[in-house]
Each structure stands twice: as structure tokens, then as C-alpha cells.
Amino acid sequence: MTEPVSTTTSTDITLRLPDADATRALGTAIAGLLRAGDLVILTGDLGAGKTTLTQGIGAALNVRGQVASPTFIVAREHPPLPHADGTRGPGLVHVDAYRLGGLGELDALDLDSSLADSVTVVEWGRGLAEALAEDRLEIDLERPRGGAVDGDDPADDPEAGTRTATLRAVGPRWAGVDLRTLGA
Ligand SMILES: Nc1ncnc2c1ncn2[C@@H]1O[C@H](COP(=O)(O)OP(=O)(O)OP(=O)(O)O)[C@@H](O)[C@H]1O
Numbered sequence: 001m002t003e004p005v006s007t008t009t010s011t012d013i014t015l016r017l018p019d020a021d022a023t024r025a026l027g028t029a030i031a032g033l034l035r036a037g038d039l040v041i042l043t044g045d046l047g048a049g050k051t052t053l054t055q056g057i058g059a060a061l062n063v064r065g066q067v068a069s070p071t072f073i074v075a076r077e078h079p080p081l082p083h084a085d086g087t088r089g090p091g092l093v094h095v096d097a098y099r100l101g102g103l104g105e106l107d108a109l110d111l112d113s114s115l116a117d118s119v120t121v122v123e124w125g126r127g128l129a130e131a132l133a134e135d136r137l138e139i140d141l142e143r144p145r146g147g148a149v150d151g152d153d154p155a156d157d158p159e160a161g162t163r164t165a166t167l168r169a170v171g172p173r174w175a176g177v178d179l180r181t182l183g184a
């Protein structure tokens with residue numbers, strides 16, 4: 001599914017994502033590392049695949065509802081559905097930080113789900129969450145540019161092409177978690 005490009009430290013890894021299915025599959029793999037209370041910060045341009053990755057996380061957590069771009073709302077809540085063995089994992093809170101002044105405002109939203117019982121995924125979160133969250137999984141999604149001639153740049157087509165995801169885990173919560181397993 002994914003092929004490691006480089007590993008700079010034990011908590012930094014860059015993966016190549018040839019298509020949307022690979023991005024969803026990475027989300028599914030990441031969900032295996034996530035637990036209630038975790039914060040994931042997704043950064044990347046329009047169409048980079050932030051929502052696509054979140055769909056993979058939501059599918060693996062088995063949450064209710066369709067994970068879509070949280071446009072026009074600040075946060076969408078997806079409660080957990082029971083797994084086959086009857087247990088439920090954490091729910092998903094999917095946030096569009098574009099509409100949020102800071103992560104502190106999340107508490108003021110009066111969500112039904114407690115963030116402590118949920119996995120919180122923030123799109124466009126860079127710069128908002130750092131000051132407030134000691135522990136976080138940061139994921140940068142990028143569409144490589146260049147190599148095209150005369151307006152034929154595949155990077156201009158938001159539907160097309162390979163992305164890279166660079167993951168960095170920050171804070172004591174992630175100590176000892178080896179992100180390289182995601183590239184295996
Ligand atoms: N490798 C890839 N990874 C993810 N999406 C891809 C890839 N290749 C093509 N796509 C397509 O690119 C689009 C990505 O859209 P998505 O909504 O996930 O991006 P986004 O980063 O959430 O955008 P926005 O900033 O608008 O919220 C989808 O149409 C998807 O099918």
C-alpha cells in the first residue's frame with residue numbers, strides 16, 4: 001500500500017501515497033495506533049487528501065456517518081458503533097480549524113462527545129494546536145509539483161496524483177511508538 005521514502009528520526013516518517021485508496025489505507029493503519037483523547041493535526045493544501053485520510057481513520061474506528069469535509073461547520077461528531085465483538089472504540093471528532101480561532105474554542109463548542117473519549121482530527125490545524133496540545137500526531141500531506149510542461153502540471157488537477165505524507169509524533173504520549181510500522 002505505502003512505500004517508505006525516508007525516515008529522519010524514530011518519530012518522523014515520509015510515505016508515498018500513489019492514490020486516494022493508499023491515503024485511506026494509511027488512515028486505517030494510523031487508526032490502529034490511536035486511542036481516546038488523541039489529537040491528529042492534518043496540514044496540506046486544498047485537495048491534498050486531508051479528508052480522504054480522515055475517512056480511513058473513521059472507517060477503521062467504525063464510527064457512524066459519512067466522513068466528509070467539515071465545510072460550513074466547525075466540527076462534526078461521529079459516535080462509535082460497536083465492533084463485531086460488541087466493544088466500541090473512541091468516536092471521531094472531525095474539525096475544520098479554518099473556522100476555528102484556536103483549539104481552545106473546541107471546548108467552547110459544547111460538543112456532545114467529550115474530547116477525552118474521542119479521537120480528534122483537525123484539518124488545517126498547523127499553528128493552532130501546538131500551544132494547547134502537548135501530545136499530537138502531525139501529518140503533512142503534499143502534492144509534489146514540477147516535471148510538467150506548459151500548463152500541463154498534474155498538480156493543478158486536484159483529483160490527480162501521488163501525495164506524500166510526513167508524520168511526526170510529538171509529546172510523551174507518543175514516546176516509544178514507532179511510526180515506521182505504518183510503512184511496512
Ligand atoms: N494520493 C491521493 N491521496 C488523496 N487523495 C487523492 C490522491 N490522489 C487523488 N486524490 C483525490 O484528491 C481529492 C482529495 O480531496 P480531500 O477532500 O481529501 O482533500 P482535502 O485536503 O481534505 O481538501 P480541503 O482542503 O478542500 O479540505 C479527492 O478527490 C481524492 O480522490
Ligand SMILES: [Mg+2]
Nearest residue numbers: 050051069123
Ligand atoms: Mg477536507
